[in-house]
Amino acid sequence: MLRGLIFDVDETLVYYEGYDHREWYEKWVMPALRERGIELDYETYKKTVTGELPRSYVERFGIDHVEFWKIVDGVNLEYRMWMADKGKIKPFPDVNVLGELKELGLKLGAVSNASPECTEFVLDLFDLRRYFEVVYGKDYSNLDGVKPSPYLVEKALNALGLEPEEALMVGDSRHDVLAGKRAGMKVVNVTRFGEIEGADYYVKGLWELVELIRKML
Template sequence: MLRGLIFDVDETLVYYEGYDHREWYEKWVMPALREHGIELDYETYRETVTGELPRSYVERFGINHIQFWKIVDGVNLQYRRWMAERGKIRPFSDVDTLEELKAMGLRLAAVSNASQECTEFVLNLFDLRKYFEVVYGKDYSNLDGVKPNPYLVEKALNALGLKPEETMMVGDSHHDVLAGKRAGMKVVNVTRFGKIEGADYYVKDLWELLGRVRKILGTQST
């Protein structure tokens, strides 16, 4: 029986106009790191974000990895505020479906690899926070627990009191698909930016997700 949905946030519910990962790192993050005497090139940073290297890898440069990620996340929050002031963070037009999904009695959670503050910031920006019983950003006590690790997803399941078979993961990325599958859940890939192999269902937008959920719930009630 389907009882809940766990959503990714960035690029699933909201998007960042003109965002370029490398440009953001080099223009925003590197200057902040240099203020703390830290030099880290983009490629090494990228590999820690994609999971090719552990988050703790930066410690070989003499950097406390928790301090490092707190600096990065502080810059990310500044960047999001700067983007928001310029109207460059926008919700997808289909986020209205969250209200309908909630009204259907489903329990909703949001899980992001961004920090808790960054995640709450963008959800509050568009009054989306109210739809989610649980919101989890990265956990500084387990920095390698970000997606594709199932840790944050499992944390959300536990907080909702739901079993993996009662819940679906909804996201746009390879990390979302892997995290959901590793947590034992069915996964819905929202194919806004292309199809990710390994998902159980594919929808072009959240309206199509809503239709699929209605069918699933209709089948359950018959």
Template sequence: MLKGLIFDVDETLVYYDGYDHREWYENWVMPALRKHNIELDYETYKKTVTGELPRSYVERFGIDYVEFWKLVDEVNLEYRRKMAEMGRIKPFPDVDALGELKEMGLKLAAVSNASQECTEFVLDLFGLRKYFDVVYGKDYSNLDGVKPNPYLVEKALKALGLKPEEAIVVGDSTHDVLAAHRAGMKAVNVTRFGKVEGADYYVSDLWELVGLIKELKGENKTQSP
């Protein structure tokens, strides 16, 4: 029986008006790295984020990789605070659907590749934190455990006390789908920015997700002896 949902945060629950990943890196992160005498071009950085290169790769630039990612995350938090001041972080208009899902008795988790502080910051910004039983950002003890690695999803499952077949991952990206499948779970792709390959279900928004979950829970009931 379906008992829980594990949500991605950025681009699933909230979005950043005018955000460009390369621009963010070159205008915000690179100046901070240069203060520490680190030169790391965008393409190489991107490969460490997508998992093409391990996050420890940056150690060849003479900095402890955990400290490197903490530095990047500090910059990211500063960026998010600035964007919030400018009104450029926005919740999708359907986030109220989280309340409906909660009322259905589901356990909810939020899991993000951003840091714990960055993740909690945007959830708190719009009063979304109250909907979630657990919230997990990247774990500095396992930096390569970010999605598409199943580590964070499995961590959330354990905290919710659920088995893989009792929860579904909800997200916007291929990384969310892969993390779900690698954890032995099904994935719902919210197609705000187009469909991604391999998801088990597709919904256009969170209200459509509510309908899907009601349908799935109904199917579970009819299948019960």
């Protein structure tokens, strides 16, 4: 019996107009790291984000890894505020279906690899926070617990009192699919940016998701 949904946030519910990961890192993050005497090129940074290297890898540059990620996340929050000010963070036009999903009696959670502050900021920006009973960003006590690890997803399931088979993971990326699968869930891939192999269901947007769920219920 389906009782809940765990959503990814960025690129599933909201998007960032003109965002480029490399440009963000080189223009925003690198100067903040240089201020602290840290030189870390984009390619190495990217490997820590994709999980090729552990988050603690950065300690070889002479900084505690928790402190490092707090610097990055502080910069990311500043960047999001700047983007919001410019009107460049936008909700997808179908996010209002979250209200319909609540009306169907489903418990909703949100998980993001961004920091809790960054995640709450974008949800609050469009008054989406009210739909979710739990929202989790990266956990500084377990920095390698970000997706594709199932850690954050399992944390949300536990907080919602749901078994993996009672909920669906909804996201746009390979990390979302892997995290959901590793948590023992079925996964819905929202194919706004193309299909990700390994999902159980594919929907073009959130209206299609509601149709899928109505059939399941």
